[in-house]
Amino acid sequence: MNIFGSIKRLYHQFASPPYFYRISGLWLPYIMGLFVLLFAAGLYSGLILAPIDYEQGEAYRIIYVHVPAAWMSMFIYIVMAITGAIGLIWRLKLAEIVMISSAPIGASFTFLALVTGSIWGKPMWNTWWVWDARLTSELLLLFLYFGVMALYNAIEDKRTAARAVAILALVGVVNIPIIHYSVEWWNTLHQGPTITKFDKPSIHLSMLVPLLIMAVAFKLFYIGSLFMRVRTELLAREQKSKWVTQLLETKSN
């Protein structure tokens, strides 16, 4: 009961805007610093240290941007759906803000995954784009992100807007397993999963390690940019509250 109680207390503490603002401000430099380190290490090991591929030669190296971006595009959407559900059930303001602040970041990663995939597809497949199940469902994900952002901006009252957006995010989450399993359920031009399967990854260890470093770096970038967005949104929404005015006073002094 004690452990459960302290978890609950921590959760409530975190959900309080002034506390989150303070703690995220403290963490932000470390998160971004670690991101820069890992991103540099991932790029160096992926583009220079990793060996060439037996079939695709040097061209396969775009995997170090394409695959982490595609993972993030799905991961961020799941975060949006979960925070949307929390916002709907508990009416937590912070959860709503995390949800809506994730949308532009998720849309950017989706766009990056689509563009790098297209650039990779031209030399390897001999086409920029095909309407197979994987590519089409990933494009649908981009439109879902756009829908979330448009819906949020179309409704004046931000609390109502967040509720509407949460429902859209929850409806759209059905697309995530479709994207993941599209290459197994149907015939597609896109190949099957290399790493996210129950079998051993079908990528050599020397190529896998940089990929995982990049994946962690991308996650840190998401957390960092999410914190920045959430902090701005919190200040804008709570500009009349006491903690913001106090903060402004101490900053101006």
Place this chain on the structure above:
Amino acid sequence: MKPARKKRLFFIVFLVAGVTLAAGFAMYAFNQNLMFYFSPTDVKQGKAPVDKLFRMGGMVVEGTFKKEPKSLKVHFDLTDYEKTVSVEYEGILPDLFREGQGIISRGKLNAGGVFVAEEVLAKHDENYMPPEVAESLEKAKKKLDNKAKNNQQSGITETTK
């Protein structure tokens, strides 16, 4: 949990379950349309459209690739390890095209049952490894194949004895 929150939780669970069910039915109904290509078996069984462009995917059979002199016209067989269909294509092939490689071609069947392709796309697999590793794998596989062959032969000789 407070009753109002419980109600909202149930609402969310029903919403997600309902949408999943609807999406499942829709995908089941459109299953054929979501297939990007037909396999040579589908084509031989007459499942592919006649007189209409469609895509066929499979592996290029080893030793069947032939190039006509002084033109870009090529012939090869495509297989899914059950049925095989001959393909004819005139144009530039993707870099990854080679025998034993998975490809997807778009075209029509002609009267002789030959698939006349207008476009050839290479499908690459999900394996990534350095060339040295691929080479040693290839060697190991050959060794195994030879061993299996020898075993088979010795098995045959034993039974004939």
